[in-house]
Amino acid sequence: MDHETREFEPRRSGSFGQASSASSSLRRHSSNLSFAIHHQVEDDNECESVSEAGDIGDRALYTHRYSESGRHSLSFDNVTETGVVAPIQEDTASPVSPSTSQIIFSLSTDAIHPSEEKKKEHEKEAPGLWKYILCLLTLAIFGILGVLTRYGLEKLFGQEVVGATSDQNYMYPDLPSNMVGSFLMGWFGVVFKDDITKVSDALAIGLTTGFLGSLTTFSGWNQKMVDLSREGRWVFAFLGILIGLLLAASSIVFGIHTAKGFKWILRRLNTSSNGVVSRCINIRNLHERYWLLTCMVMMLLILGVLLGVFGSLAKSKFENDSTEARLFLACIVGPLGVWIRWFLARYNGRGRSLKWIPFGTLTANILAACAMAALATLKKAVDTKTFDTVATALQFGLLGCLSTVSTFIAEFHKMMQSEHPWMAYAYAMITFGISFVLGTLIYSVPSWAKGYH
Known part of the structure; x- marks a missing residue:
């Protein structure tokens, strides 16, 4: 019996050791x-x-x-x-x-x-219809302001005044507006965005998506590079893409650093924005419904006045085929481009296997670049003053507001600061590669085939 017990003990101990080993594994x-x-x-x-x-489009309202x-x-x-x-x-x-x-x-x-x-x-926490309408009105008004500012910068740095940019050079006409918009994106889209959002979601969306998105344009940038390549200036086209990307990326970094410095000065002076933000929030929350209704009515009146004035001016200048007529028409159709881009932005970060690609921004930029090239081809094919005026207004207003550089650069900068900076270069190559190739197929190939000048 003792012998059997002694024989059994080792087997039991071994079994326990196997269980312990399996447990550790x-x-x-x-x-x-x-x-x-x-x-x-x-x-x-x-x-x-x-x-x-x-x-992120209308998802930012939640x-x-x-x-x-x-x-x-x-x-x-x-x-x-x-x-x-x-x-x-x-x-x-x-x-x-x-x-x-x-x-x-x-x-x-x-x-x-x-x-x-x-x-x-x-x-229940989702925004109501009033808040959504307020955002659409704010986007439209700030989008018009972005179109006007882009036009002013283009004229200021163009051949008529400073002479720094040209259609025949890699320093393309939209470069100053893209740099200024990227710089301001560092302020209002990165450093002070949370403070502005606390005061008003519509104001934050209007400044970033509306104003800065319309101030900068990707479709105009891409079309100028396609124009240069069509004329055989491939080196200028390459330099235009490379220098434009580097200057825009440097502009947002400079904007972030200066905004942080300004915020530090405010803290040193004990004039932090927290007190101002808190007072604005208290006023808004006191009667939120009246606040939304008042803002919505004001924005509706402002937008109505702007569209009415620009419509009258465009009608009076249209027969003369003047630059002002194109600008006024561009301001009228600009809000539509802003609204489409804001809707597409909801798909940023929604990809399944490629979440790092902002599909909303990518779609807006490529779509606008293709439409820009198609209108440029039609302008050469139709070749009438009336069609040229309308097509140029659609290019500058609708497609200029549909595409954006400020948002693209904000995403590019964020990718550069992440643990995988290769995403930034891949994103830029995808955006420019698809847009440039499609622009060449839509615009350059028909121009070469038909012999357009």
């Missing part, structure tokens, strides 16, 4: 898996963040982007039954640690897929 495997999942989630969050750096963002700060070291994350702890009393499947499936599904109650709460 499972713990190591689950730890490695949880680290991989955690790293994957952080990488997805970063990709989504850089894609949403410039604009106070809590609960179901939209899909972004959760979770640690996958261990998950309790309630979905609360806790580090893995070894249980000395039990030789077997939780299995991999237990760790994965113990994650609360509500953390990944919001429950119906959460969705209903999110819908």
Whole structure:
């Protein structure tokens, strides 16, 4: 009996040792898996963040982007039954640690897929019709201001005054406006954006998406490079793309640094914007409905006056085929381009496998570049003063506002600051490559074939 007991003890001990070894193996495997999942989630969050750096469209109106963002700060070291994350702890009393499947499936599904109650709460926080209309009106007004400012900068730095830019050079006419817009994006789209948003979502959207997005234009930039390549000036076209990108990227960095310096001066002078922001928020929240209604009526009146004035001026100048007629028509059609770009911006960060690509901004820029090239081809084919006036107004107003450099540069800068700076270069190459190739096919090839001058 003792002999049997002595023979059995080693076998039992060996069995326990195997169980302990299996337990350690499972713990190591689950730890490695949880680290991989955690790293994957952080990488997805970063990709989504850089894609949403410039604009997210009407999604910005939501106070809590609960179901939209899909972004959760979770640690996958261990998950309790309630979905609360806790580090893995070894249980000395039990030789077997939780299995991999237990760790994965113990994650609360509500953390990944919001429950119906959460969705209903999110819908209650969604902006009402008044707030949405206010944003559309604000975008239209600031978009018109962006068109006027872009026109002024083009004339100021053009051959008539300063003489720094030209249609026949890589210093293209829209370069000053792209640089100024990128610089101001560093101020109002990066450093002071949160402060402006606290005061008014419509104001923040109007300044960044409306004014700065319309002040800068990608389609005009791309078309000038296509023009140069059509004339055989391929070196100038390459330099125009490269220098334009470098100057715009440097402008937003300079804007961010100067804005931070200004904010530091305000703190040193004890005149922080927090007090002003708090007072504005209190006034707005006191009677929010009246605040929205008043702002909406004011913006509607301003937009009506602007469209009426520009419409009358365009009608009076149209017969003379003057530059002013093109400008006034561009101001009338400009808001439509802003609205389309704002709608497309909702798809930034929404890609499944390529979340780091801002598909909304990319689509807007490529679409505007193709339409710009198509109108340029039609202008040469039709060759009438009336069509030239209307097409030029659509190019400068509608397509100039549909495309943007300020948002593109904000996304490019965010990618450069991320852990994967290669995304910035890939994004720029995709944007310029597709736009330039399609522009060449739509504009240059027919011009070469038909012999247009």
